[in-house]
Amino acid sequence: MKPAAFDYQRIASADEACAVLAQMGEDARILAGGQSLMAVLNMRLAQPQRLLDISRCAPLQQLRVAQGTLQIGAAVTQATLEWRPGLAQELPLLQLAFPHISHFQVRNRGTVAGSIAHADPSAELPLCLLALQGEVLLKSARASRRVAAEDFFTGMLQTTRRADELVEAVSFPLARPGQGFGFEEFSVRHGDFAVCAVAAVADGQQLRVAVGGVADRPVARNFPLLHGDALADALNDFAWQLQARDEPQASAALRRQLVRQLGRRVAVQALADRSRRLTHPSAGTPA
Ligand SMILES: Cc1cc2nc3c(=O)[nH]c(=O)nc-3n(C[C@H](O)[C@H](O)[C@H](O)COP(=O)(O)OP(=O)(O)OC[C@H]3O[C@@H](n4cnc5c(N)ncnc54)[C@H](O)[C@@H]3O)c2cc1C
Numbered sequence: 001m002k003p004a005a006f007d008y009q010r011i012a013s014a015d016e017a018c019a020v021l022a023q024m025g026e027d028a029r030i031l032a033g034g035q036s037l038m039a040v041l042n043m044r045l046a047q048p049q050r051l052l053d054i055s056r057c058a059p060l061q062q063l064r065v066a067q068g069t070l071q072i073g074a075a076v077t078q079a080t081l082e083w084r085p086g087l088a089q090e091l092p093l094l095q096l097a098f099p100h101i102s103h104f105q106v107r108n109r110g111t112v113a114g115s116i117a118h119a120d121p122s123a124e125l126p127l128c129l130l131a132l133q134g135e136v137l138l139k140s141a142r143a144s145r146r147v148a149a150e151d152f153f154t155g156m157l158q159t160t161r162r163a164d165e166l167v168e169a170v171s172f173p174l175a176r177p178g179q180g181f182g183f184e185e186f187s188v189r190h191g192d193f194a195v196c197a198v199a200a201v202a203d204g205q206q207l208r209v210a211v212g213g214v215a216d217r218p219v220a221r222n223f224p225l226l227h228g229d230a231l232a233d234a235l236n237d238f239a240w241q242l243q244a245r246d247e248p249q250a251s252a253a254l255r256r257q258l259v260r261q262l263g264r265r266v267a268v269q270a271l272a273d274r275s276r277r278l279t280h281p282s283a284g285t286p287a
Helices: 014-027 037-042 078-082 094-098 104-109 113-118 124-131 228-241 251-281
Strands: 007-010 028-031 050-051 063-068 068-075 136-139 144-148 154-155 166-173 180-186 196-200 204-212 219-224
Touching: 014 050, 014 104, 063 251, 068 113, 078 094, 078 104, 078 113, 094 124, 094 180, 094 196, 104 144, 113 124, 113 166, 124 166, 124 204, 124 219, 136 196, 180 251, 196 251, 204 228, 204 251, 228 251
Parallel strands: 007 050, 028 050
Antiparallel strands: 063 068, 068 166, 136 144, 136 166, 180 196, 196 204, 204 219
């Protein structure tokens, strides 16, 4: 199928995008990498009057380290971040997650912020943003605001972004000394969306486990540093709390089992990574 006719506008600044969004609301849609939006348009699941192409907007292509975070502009592609020198030290969790995001052709066009704005419950970048307790920076013609990842994702492809708001950037907290990271995913074929993906962040006090692909949005829980049967019991409770989706290609029971299995593996990985990074502080996390 082909999309319904639309107007196309190339955007030169965040203010320009916000001015159009203020006027047109949901009749205008941001086009970032187009890797999800074009499929939606081709299937005529959305029929916006105008597309606002931010992909060549220089001010939105910036990456900035500020106050212990890496701030990623809305037009930064996934590949740009994936190949950023020092990513293994700055954001080891993303280094672990990137190889699971589709194939490099998709990552070359797809943006980091676009994946987060799209809010697919199986997508890896929303999951990592939630695991790391990052933020989404939203801008409209009226105001700017920051929303914690915990409050941003509200359901299947649903977020708290308002129709007149642009995701101007997303902000990932940089890895701190004493943290360790783990990431595991199960998908039918390599590069497919995850049936279940699990990310873990361990520090001296707690283990944070985030699960994608199971519920209608990524979900995270903080646990004390548990091991053995205590960890297995905690992950089992978490799996049951998730209201797992039941679909022909993956049952709710399979998804719960993956939470238990992958959860245990990422917990072990994150704790081992923490010990390794304490011994070798400048080392990255091995993929
Ligand atoms: C074959 C294939 C396989 C894929 N597999 C995976 C996978 O395994 N894991 C995964 O995570 N993703 C996967 N994807 C999706 C991919 O990562 C997309 O790039 C990503 O989801 C959307 O990013 P984008 O920049 O292409 O956004 P677009 O497609 O341009 O936009 C997506 C949606 O977000 C909105 N939007 C985008 N940017 C903004 C913004 N700055 N402000 C407000 N709204 C905005 C758009 O209006 C649109 O509604 C796959 C895609 C394809 C084509």
